[in-house]
Amino acid sequence: MVHYVDSEVSRLATVMLHRPGAELARLTPRNNDSLLFDAIPWVGRAQEEHDRFAAALRDRGVEVLYLGELLEQTLAVAEARAVLTDSVLADPRLGDSLRDRVGAHLADLGPPELARTLMGGLAHEEIKPGPGRMGGLVYELMDRHDFVIDPLPNLLFTRDSSVWVRDRVAVTSLAMPARDRETTLTRAIYTHHPRFAGTKLLYEPGLEHVEGGDVLLLAPNVLAIGVGERTTPAGAERLARRVFAAGLADTILAVPIAQERATMHLDTVCTMVDVDAVVMYPNIADTLRAYPVTPGYDGEPVVGPSRPFLDAAAEAMGIDRLRIIDTGLDPVTAEREQWDDGNNTLAIAPRLCVAYERNVETNAQLERAGIEVIAISGSELGSGRGGPRCMSCPIERVPL
């Protein structure tokens, strides 16, 4: 199997998506903020929207892998099952008595039900009764709707929990507690699923925070890493060190972005739509800066002075200039469409991208610039604040 990605825009051959399921039905007005959703999605409609997204990719010859199916197949491997079960049982909130009871519940589940539970969580009222399995004080003091295993509604955004750089995969280190456990699943898939046998990990959970939405493969030897609400400077530095040690790039641009929800990742303000073009939030285009990081003689990252991002990117990519296509037409439309993931396009070939249909002005700008847009509906999917790029983890692109 070929698993190789060295650009944002070359022809997409294989991608990992996650069809949203029971974990979205866990969202309520009481927990949606902490679970990082801005509204309560209509689950059935979100699934329809997602199915159309997947169909649009398949229609263009892209192989779509589903995280849920890969997880289920991974759980057939005894070691993976043990690792993943232990990871939820390690939660200190459980206490020993409830841990025993939850452990017995999980032990009774086959791979499909266990996969559903690891993704969708487990509520107090769903634990199977059993002789001698009481659950102790923790169980008694919980509300019946409380989670014994938290659901993972943001699995939908497969971009963030792993990112491929050439033939290696970085299993990331997610910053928000609501997403922390996602990488136990992606790590198990890449480590134990037969399809990924022999894959080398470039990064691991538990290291300094890095999220995939902050990593852009600007050109085969050039990465941009957003540093803001999610990826920390220490995370960018650690990833740079590892990328250099593996010889995967010769320049990394560390790009500070505002630490706000609207700009939680670099791909919320800028994504590539051609080898030399990005769709970008105009309100920051002139102020965005980059610190070029290159390998020193001993492989240690050497940091250069900060420069305007667009200049630094063009120079590192070896092109005259990076073309910019603006979000929206005016500052207010741009702000609205940036919030609704107008910048968050998924290129499936140079000058061909998937985007949310609601961002009418941005999509028109793209078309005017010669970029074909496959418009998908995302009224429900977007309630988690992520667009087509966030919802996709490219696993193979034809090398440029």
Ligand SMILES: NC(=O)NCCC[C@H](N)C(=O)O
């Ligand atoms: N790359 C991205 O921008 N991903 C979107 C993640 C949205 C999710 N609700 C989160 O807050 O992490």
